[in-house]
Amino acid sequence: MKTLIEPHGGTLIQRRLTGAAREEALEHARSLRWLYPGDDALMDAEKIAVGAFSPLEGFMGQADLEEVLKSMHLASGVAWTLPILLLVDEETAADLREGETVVLAQRDDYPVALMEIQEKYRINPQKVAQGTFGTTDENHPGVAKLYAAGTWALAGPVMLLNLVDHPWRHLELLPIETRAEFQKRGWHRVVAFQTRNAPHRAHEYLQRVGLEVADGLLVHPILGSKKKGDYDNETILRAYHALIDNYFPKDRVFIAGLAIQMRYAGPREAVFHAIVRKNYGASMFMVGRDHAGVGNYYDPFAAQRIFEEFEDHEIGVEIIRFGNVFYCHACGSMASDKTCGHGPEHRVAISMTRVRDMLKRGETPPPEMVRPEVAEVLKAFYRAQE
Ligand SMILES: [Zn+2]
Structure with a gap:
């Protein structure tokens, strides 16, 4: 079994x-x-x-x-x-x-x-x-x-004696609870996606890659205090629900928050994040560029290479490594360095910083960068700040 x-x-x-x-x-x-x-x-x-x-x-x-x-x-x-x-x-x-x-x-x-x-x-x-x-x-x-x-x-x-009293408790689940949920859904291979932000199209692309190979996807955003100008936890969850409800097969995606401090330990924290997600029931974990990094302290791919220092069975979680994801006009789709043979002139770079700058100027980011339903949630965040 x-x-x-x-x-x-x-x-x-x-x-x-x-x-x-x-x-x-x-x-x-x-x-x-x-x-x-x-x-x-x-x-x-x-x-x-x-x-x-x-x-x-x-x-x-x-x-x-x-x-x-x-x-x-x-x-x-x-x-x-x-x-x-x-x-x-x-x-x-x-x-x-x-x-x-x-x-x-x-x-x-x-x-x-x-x-x-x-x-x-x-x-x-x-x-x-x-x-x-x-x-x-x-x-x-x-x-x-x-x-x-x-x-x-x-x-x-x-x-x-008591769970820590924090304002996002209702967004969080315990490992026994996520494990029970996966079992109920009949999932065995679960891929976890770590995030600290609202989803843009590059994130969605990676989540789709995960969904192609796993029984289900755990979107597991880290909850915590945010810097001024960052989207709050509720907005991030709402943005994810806008994506999941409008684009994903709902029964294959599960979202729950995780309240832990970010340590910004880069590669070592990437391994730690993989182990923690394993305890929540995930057998696969996605690691991108500069995972848990800050400033220029870490090589962008050190957080992927560090896993090679362990025997496969030691971590036990399959690591899905990804690089640069973008929209390519010549491909007519989302793509990455691994799948697109075109030059930079065809590619639309996607980052939350760019999305945020456009929204702040009152512009609507193109659908190649962020889904309109997600953009609506983010616009509401700025309206509430006015
Ligand atoms: Zn291309």
Whole structure:
């Protein structure tokens, strides 16, 4: 019998308390020390507990951290590319002892998880930055965030009391929920598409390529705070629904949000994104140019090449690599460097920056760049800002 892809490491980690056990833990929590590590760390705790980061069961200890930085594997030998750390400042660390259980909380009235501190250790931020981001430059947003955090790491298993309270909760599904949905639909080979933006025609082309080879497509946009001028999460979801409802066979496409922080770790984050999507039930993952990149820190195709450093079975997800996608007037269709033999004079370059500039000037982008139904949703975004 065909089944969905196994979670990374073989088991979908479930560390979420419910019912009487949760009530008891909430009561117990009142006598414990409460830490407020911020939404990014809390989101990591939640993702660990719901299995999105399987096989992790808690924040990383020193042995895992060193091995991840050195060889892109956990100490157990399972492939893993990003440090998942709970960092605190020296003062906080000095007050805590190994063996102690603490509460990780969002607010005084909102505990998220319990964590047993099995290990407390000092990190070298420059070494972690170099190993994770390939740079120690503090202008890199991921490096800057790391340097601003404390230099002490707390490690140990987490138990979830409450999902993190965030404004996009209703747009998000847990790994058990997406897996149940795929099973219900009879999908075995699922291709995941990662995005942080509304869809233009090049994205649609890639999604069609995915649909040609898989049982179904998971559109899995990363939800989070946006920079000024970026489309908000609701607009991105609405734009996708406009595309799916008007162009795709609805029963072959599934869309759900994923609230995790972007780390901008480029190649290492591309592998991490593939592993996370595997835990949500995807067996294929699309990686384009400069995946999870920022500025000019990474070669645009480094995020595709990094997968060659692993044996196929180690990641377990089939990676669909793509380059430059455009509309070609001579082909009369969407095409890519791999499928079109014409010169640049025939090609319409497509980027969200161009689409956005046209919409901001009150122009309607041509249908070769963005579907009219999607353009309508984006126009409404600008109208609401006026
Ligand atoms: Zn062509």
